[in-house]
Amino acid sequence: MDATSQGKSDETSIRYEGWRIVGVCFVLATFGWALGFYGQSVYLAELQRVHGWPASTIATATTFFYLVGALLVAFVSEAMRALGPRNTLLAGVGMLGVATLLLGQITAPWQLYAVNVLLAFGWAGTSLGAITNTLGMWFDKKRGMAISLALNGASFGGIVGVPLLVAASNAFGFAGATMAAVGAMLLLLVPVIILFVGHPPHRTTIGNVAAADAPSSTRIRAQAMRDVAFLTVAVAFALGLFAQVGFIVHLISFLDPVIGRERAAAAISLMTVMAVVGRVLFSTVIDRLNQRMAAAFSFVSQGVALVIVINFHNDALIFLACALFGFSVGNLITLPALIVQREFDPRSFGVLVSLITSVTQVTYAFGPGIVGWLRDISGSYSVPFYSCMALQMMAAVMIMVRGRAVKL
Numbered sequence: 001m002d003a004t005s006q007g008k009s010d011e012t013s014i015r016y017e018g019w020r021i022v023g024v025c026f027v028l029a030t031f032g033w034a035l036g037f038y039g040q041s042v043y044l045a046e047l048q049r050v051h052g053w054p055a056s057t058i059a060t061a062t063t064f065f066y067l068v069g070a071l072l073v074a075f076v077s078e079a080m081r082a083l084g085p086r087n088t089l090l091a092g093v094g095m096l097g098v099a100t101l102l103l104g105q106i107t108a109p110w111q112l113y114a115v116n117v118l119l120a121f122g123w124a125g126t127s128l129g130a131i132t133n134t135l136g137m138w139f140d141k142k143r144g145m146a147i148s149l150a151l152n153g154a155s156f157g158g159i160v161g162v163p164l165l166v167a168a169s170n171a172f173g174f175a176g177a178t179m180a181a182v183g184a185m186l187l188l189l190v191p192v193i194i195l196f197v198g199h200p201p202h203r204t205t206i207g208n209v210a211a212a213d214a215p216s217s218t219r220i221r222a223q224a225m226r227d228v229a230f231l232t233v234a235v236a237f238a239l240g241l242f243a244q245v246g247f248i249v250h251l252i253s254f255l256d257p258v259i260g261r262e263r264a265a266a267a268i269s270l271m272t273v274m275a276v277v278g279r280v281l282f283s284t285v286i287d288r289l290n291q292r293m294a295a296a297f298s299f300v301s302q303g304v305a306l307v308i309v310i311n312f313h314n315d316a317l318i319f320l321a322c323a324l325f326g327f328s329v330g331n332l333i334t335l336p337a338l339i340v341q342r343e344f345d346p347r348s349f350g351v352l353v354s355l356i357t358s359v360t361q362v363t364y365a366f367g368p369g370i371v372g373w374l375r376d377i378s379g380s381y382s383v384p385f386y387s388c389m390a391l392q393m394m395a396a397v398m399i400m401v402r403g404r405a406v407k408l
Contacts, residue, residue, distance in 0.1 A: 018138035020196045022150045025131045027192065028089065029153030031185045032126030034161025035100050036119065037154075040065070042165050043103055046174040053109055059369075061112045066365035069120035069127075074358035076129035077350030078217055085134045086197040092125015093189050097182040104175030129357045132337040133350045137200030141287065144338045148283030151334055155276045159269070220351045229343060229402055234356050236399040237336050238363035240299050243388035243395075244332060246367030247306065247325070254381045258313050267322040274326030282331050286338060295335045296396040298328035303392035310385050336360070343402075 010016055044058045079088045099119035106112055124130065131150055139146040168177035224230040248271070255264035286294065305325035308317055336356045337349075344352055374384035 012142065017196075017201075018135070018142075018146065021135060021138050022146050024089075024189075024192050024196050025134060025150035026153035026156075027189055028093070028126050029131060029151055030157040030161060031093075031189060032096065032123065032130075032157070033154040034157035034165065035096055035181060035185070036069075036123035036127060038158045038162045039100075039165060042162060042169070046169055046177075047103075047106075047112070050174055051107070057109050058112065061109070061116050063365050063369065064113055065116040065120050065123070066361060068117055069123045070358045070361035070365065072120055072124035073127070073129040073361065074221075074354050075217075076124055076354045076357075077133055079125070080130075080133045080137075080350060085137060085200065086193060088125060089130060089134065089193050089197060090190065092122055092130055093185065093193070094122075095119075096122025096126055097186055098122075100178050100182050104178035128333060128337075129354045132353045132357075134197070136337075136341070136349050136353070143341055144287040144334075145283040147337055148279050148286060148330075148334050151330060152276050152279055154333070155272055155279070155330060159272050159276075215347065217351045220348045221355055224348075224352055224355060230352065232398050232401045233336055233339050234359045236295070236299070236395040237332065237356065238360045239391045239398070240295075240302070240332055240395040241360045241364040242367045243306075243391040244302065244329060244367075245364040246371035247385065247388050248329075249368040250371050250375070250381065250384070251322075254309075254385075255318065259315055259318060263315065267319055270319060271322045271326030271329065274323045275329035278327035279330035279334060282334070286331075286334075291335055291339045291342060292399050292402065294331070295339070295399045298331050298335070299392045299396035299399070301325075301328055303389045303396070306385050306389040306392070310382055310389075 040062045044062065047053060047058050076088070079091075083091070095118055099115050099122050102115045102118070103112075106115060128151070132147055135146045135150060136143060165177055165181055168180050171177075172180060248268075251264070251268060251271075255267060258264075259267070282294070302325050305321040308321035308324075312318065312321075337353045340352045340356065341349055371384040371388070374387060375381050378384070
């Protein structure tokens with residue numbers, strides 16, 4: 001094999017075609033998280049401003065969006081198998097675009113629920129399940145690095161996408177902002193998906209053989225839900241992400257009377273930046289680490305950060321705690337797929353990753369609401385944040401229970 005051919009098939013080579021797919025998935029994650037995940041906070045504020053609807057009505061629709069999306073993401077692997085990665089990603093982008101446009105046109109609360117169903121389809125086709133399944137077709141040895149690098153787009157969507165969406169709403173109105181955002185997404189994403197997302201190399205090597213005797217998705221899910229090795233991963237990350245999302249959503253409300261709104265916003269920005277730093281640093285070594293131990297370390301570090309935030313109102317310590325917490329934010333999203341890759345039958349990778357994503361999303365959808373409920377009952381954030389800390393510690397213990405991987 002000559003150097004050019006080897007570069008095209010070797011995951012360690014800069015010429016390997018899979019790295020172009022990583023770039024596509026980075027842009028996909030940027031728009032998926034900006035319009036599907038982080039964008040929910042913008043939609044709440046804008047829909048309340050434009051229509052005067054109660055915040056509770058819009059927030060309930062947001063929870064509905066997360067729950068529907070969680071159910072749909074469990075079937076992303078089947079969509080990939082039936083349609084192929086290119087068509088699945090294009091369908092996801094299309095539905096995300098149509099739903100975002102419709103958000104700027106709705107006139108009644110019931111329409112928001114209907115649009116959120118379509119938005120959930122788009123979210124499922126452009127977020128974690130779609131990205132990990134796509135990259136899993138191109139990468140094996142460097143899958144951890146590929147997924148970590150691509151999912152930096154999620155953080156980028158929060159850092160850049162949301163401020164731009166807010167600025168566009170101020171300049172053009174909410175309807176104009178949604179049109180501008182969708183136009184940018186289609187202009188940037190559709191051509192690169194069509195050009196670069198072709199047939200994965202594994203289909204021409206071991207893929208056809210594996211597909212021939214692969215168990216059904218239903219059988220994989222049924223056996224996984226009875227398997228200790230899988231359940232400790234799914235439940236641990238469900239607890240950890242419940243605590244993570246609940247804490248982040250309420251952090252500005254907690255910090256505002258402590259250090260002021262401007263510094264609270266700066267603390268959130270620092271946390272987001274550290275999420276990128278943590279994911280990039282981990283991507284260089286994650287394929288060589290004990291990934292369950294890395295997950296336990298991430299849970300414990302976030303628990304320690306919560307203790308500092310609750311007990312110390314010193315600006316420097318709060319910023320340090322937010323940086324410590326943020327370092328693991330991205331890795332808690334990446335690690336489940338890497339553990340599944342290492343410990344389970346390769347034929348079950350797509351189904352199991354989609355199933356874990358579904359379980360964790362259903363769980364963390366209730367995080368902000370329950371944290372707020374505990375805060376209202378107790379009169380402060382100490383009880384809910386200590387509860388989140390306890391969940392992180394439980395997750396750290398649970399993830400170290402390996403059990404025996406399912407045999408298909």
